[in-house]
Amino acid sequence: MQIGCIQLQEFRSYRVLTYRPEPRLNLLTGRNGQGKTNLLEALAVLLTGRSFRTSRLGDMPRWGVDAAALGGDLLRAEGTRTVRRTLRKLENGAWHASGDGCPWARVIVFGWQDLAILNGPPQARRGFVDGFAARLYPSHLPALLRYRQVVDRRNRLLQARAPDERLQPWDEQLAAIGMELMGRRRRAVAALQTELGRVYPALTGERHKVQVEYRAAIGEATEPAALLAALARARAAEQRRGLTLVGPHRDDLAIELDGVDARAFGSRGQQRLLALALRLAEVLPVTEAVGTAPVLLLDDALSELDPGVRDNVLREIRATEQVFLTSPEPLDVADAARWVVEGGGIAAA
Ligand SMILES: Nc1ncnc2c1ncn2[C@@H]1O[C@H](COP(=O)(O)OP(=O)(O)OP(=O)(O)O)[C@@H](O)[C@H]1O
Ligand SMILES: [Mg+2]
Numbered sequence: 473m474q475i476g477c478i479q480l481q482e483f484r485s486y487r488v489l490t491y492r493p494e495p496r497l498n499l500l501t502g503r504n505g506q507g508k509t510n511l512l513e514a515l516a517v518l519l520t521g522r523s524f525r526t527s528r529l530g531d532m533p534r535w536g537v538d539a540a541a542l543g544g545d546l547l548r549a550e551g552t553r554t555v556r557r558t559l560r561k562l563e564n565g566a567w568h569a570s571g572d573g574c575p576w577a578r579v580i581v582f583g584w585q586d587l588a589i590l591n592g593p594p595q596a597r598r599g600f601v602d603g604f605a606a607r608l609y610p611s612h613l614p615a616l617l618r619y620r621q622v623v624d625r626r627n628r629l630l631q632a633r634a635p636d637e638r639l640q641p642w643d644e645q646l647a648a649i650g651m652e653l654m655g656r657r658r659r660a661v662a663a664l665q666t667e668l669g670r671v672y673p674a675l676t677g678e679r680h681k682v683q684v685e686y687r688a689a690i691g692e693a694t695e696p697a698a699l700l701a702a703l704a705r706a707r708a709a710e711q712r713r714g715l716t717l718v719g720p721h722r723d724d725l726a727i728e729l730d731g732v733d734a735r736a737f738g739s740r741g742q743q744r745l746l747a748l749a750l751r752l753a754e755v756l757p758v759t760e761a762v763g764t765a766p767v768l769l770l771d772d773a774l775s776e777l778d779p780g781v782r783d784n785v786l787r788e789i790r791a792t793e794q795v796f797l798t799s800p801e802p803l804d805v806a807d808a809a810r811w812v813v814e815g816g817g818i819a820a821a
Contacts, residue, residue, distance in 0.1 A: 473764040474794040478544040482534040484510035494809035502813035508798040512769040519577040529567035548764040578766035586747040590734045594724040605660040608761045619649045631714035647696035650719045661686045667753035683728040741776040765793040
């Protein structure tokens with residue numbers, strides 16, 4: 473898919489903007505603080521309704537305004553779709569989002585925050601695999617939200633020392649939805665593993681063995697009964713701590729490079745490259761699942777990489793339909809569409 477055009481009103485540092493990117497690699501350069509990441513965020517919000525930078529709607533409208541709007545044309549081989557989204561401040565001060573999504577719009581984002589997939593807490597890796605699974609399977613996100621509600625309810629009952637018969641219906645829901653989530657995460661990780669084995673060596677130009685594995689406290693089991701049994705075993709500890717201690721909200725990914733845990737290996741540049749490889753490894757499975765290629769948003773993805781690796785990254789990303797790559801410094805990239813982001817606007821370079 474491609475973004476044919478985006479219009480913004482009062483979004484972050486943009487008062488009004490109309491931008492028509494090219495259906496290939498768009499290179500956006502500009503000094504710090506000029507709005508490069510703001511533009512990538514706007515593209516992601518246009519496509520998916522969600523920001524990769526914040527979960528608070530009120531962060532995105534330009535400071536001091538009561539409403540912001542995004543619109544644009546999304547293109548794929550079968551036709552064009554116009555989408556529009558608005559953010560509005562309600563009388564009680566809360567922000568409300570409205571607008572239609574597009575069922576085939578997908579975006580894969582790489583940014584500085586992705587370093588946490590390798591060196592951050594398990595939550596960062598769960599967030600990564602859930603984001604990927606949600607791009608593959610539309611039912612994943614609603615199930616995840618439902619699961620979180622079930623865990624919250626269950627935690628409150630544990631804290632209130634509720635008897636077993638009150639916990640039981642929640643245990644069953646947790647086991648059923650939990651297994652559903654774990655099944656999709658495992659399938660997503662398997663797809664990722666296959667592509668990563670190709671992408672990481674292609675980026676480094678060296679032979680490496682990269683391994684991503686889903687790590688669940690209940691091991692390889694796939695039946696809700698296994699999760700129920702694990703809950704029963706953990707019951708005493710759960711009641712002591714007032715917390716649900718087993719389930720997909722406690723699982724993790726193990727990421728290894730040449731047999732060494734990713735958290736322990738290498739320089740920051742190497743960790744960034746592996747994080748970028750994880751994002752690029754999403755592209756093919758998402759394309760196959762959706763039937764059209766996702767848009768790639770790569771925020772400052774080439775910094776800290778040496779020139780040979782940069783060339784490999786550029787070669788790899790040219791295989792996708794449309795890419796937005798930002799950089800604070802001018803880059804010499806043949807056949808990219810070049811744009812300068814400055815002072816609240818975007819101009820062809
Ligand atoms: N809600 C908002 N309203 C108005 N301005 C905002 C809002 N949120 C952020 N900004 C401004 O946007 C600017 C940051 O833009 P952005 O993060 O896109 O910069 P950038 O070009 O990506 O810079 P860098 O090269 O440092 O990454 C800052 O000057 C910030 O003050
Ligand atoms: Mg930025």
